[in-house]
Amino acid sequence: MPWRLWNFVLVFGLALLCNAHPIYAETSDKLQFSGFARVVLGYLDDKNAEYLNYDNSLSIDNESLIGLQADYQMMDSLAVTGQLIGHSGEQRDSGIEWLYLTYTPTNALKLKLGRQRTPFLNYSDVIDVGYAYPWATLPQQTYPRHFFSNFDGLMASYEIPSTLFLMNIEGYWGYFKDKVVVSEREMEAKTTGFHGLISHISFKNWNLRGSYHQGTTSVTLDDVTQFSGLLSQLGFSQSADSLATTGVTEVFQFSANYETVDYFVRGELNRIKADFIFVPDTDGYFLSTGYNYFPFSSYISYSKNTTDYEQPASDIPIGLSPVLDGLAYSYLNIFEQLPVNSSEAYTLGTRWDLQPGLALKGEVSLIKGADNESAFFNIKDTAFDREALLYLIALEWVF
């Protein structure tokens, strides 16, 4: 906790220093500093649950953050970029988010090598820069927080210009190793052979993005691995296999944006498929439309996701002996404890662009889930009806 706070203060101090001396940042063409910050105030209008760590008290330390970026142009075609982020929330670690080399041999081709953000979804790589999107927060139903935010590897980007459209293709390969929180459990995760392909097309007022990502992920869950080993030794191979902690994860994504000076319509859908326990198969989507009336923009959104876990195996006989019954109960109990986070959210909000680089947002979301599911809520009282209003006010700043 003190270390996280220290990181946050350190980045905030550096950002203030850079902003207080903009001449220093601009006098050198080779070295440029820039940054972003967001202060998010939230309140959940229900005392029986928490949602994304918001409860029925005003809190400012869940999603507030500050980031500082330095770009150094070493040569015409070679640059190095570093980004430091200080998070106020406990769910994200502060520190170096990016550190990579960029090689630009032509104005259409770009290669990046090092630690970068994972471009799973349309806003995944800019999720911390709230100024870049209209909403106060990206919908949890489409942007689950357990997605890891960066990877180490190589990314290539190639742009194909035409007189009718602009097409960009990105491909990457790398690996990831860090702690993640999945199904309310923190675990060490390692993804190897992590790769993906992203295609982006701009045509008139349309922007379309489609992507596919894949990697082999293994998580460290000693208790589950030991229990799986026991089941295997006893000959219950189906049950043992269903508790696998290693498997292939795939992400499919498609988004479409249509925008004019007056209004916008944005939609995105994704499918996450994972063939190991604790990571459910998930389908999510959101649709948002907004009207621009400078300096304001008001929007309405709907988002929904459904999650499904693998069904437990049935090769442990029940009713033959108390020992086997106990074994079957322990096995089934693992599945029963997995949180089902299917939910939907209706959101109304307004963004006010106070000046270039500074915006204030306010939004209210009605989050709903089924009575027998978690629906991303941390439930304090079993009488909770899985329905709550979340109020957010966000101040977004880029400099």
Next chain:
Amino acid sequence: MKKLLALFITCWLASIPSLKAAEAIIVVANTSDKSLQLNRLQVRNLFMGGALPYDLDAIALPPENQTRVLFNTKVIGLTESRIQSYWAQMRFTGRKKAPREFSNEQSMLDYLIDNAGAVGYLPEGISVPNELTVLYTVR
């Protein structure tokens, strides 16, 4: 009084054509290829950081500038705040950098004259030197 009102209306009506002329925007480049012409999508891509098969480097005016507001509306097709959001997304994902900004039309024109490959946007009424080429006009 009626004469004064008639004079005001006459002046207002007379000013309409000149206002319309002032609203036209030209995209001007310092390029050796005097026959080069771009369509709206190519101009949009160029000023949004996209690649083109020409060696052109876009420059811009500051957000509060009226010529920029017209250019955003007529060519880019987005509000200033949306464009600012776009550049925040591009910058902090390491994809593209926003065009260099100049304080006014005259300083932009001076830079265009001195720098081969530079391309900017100006009001149509401005006097364009012979060494510059008009790539696109929007009214």
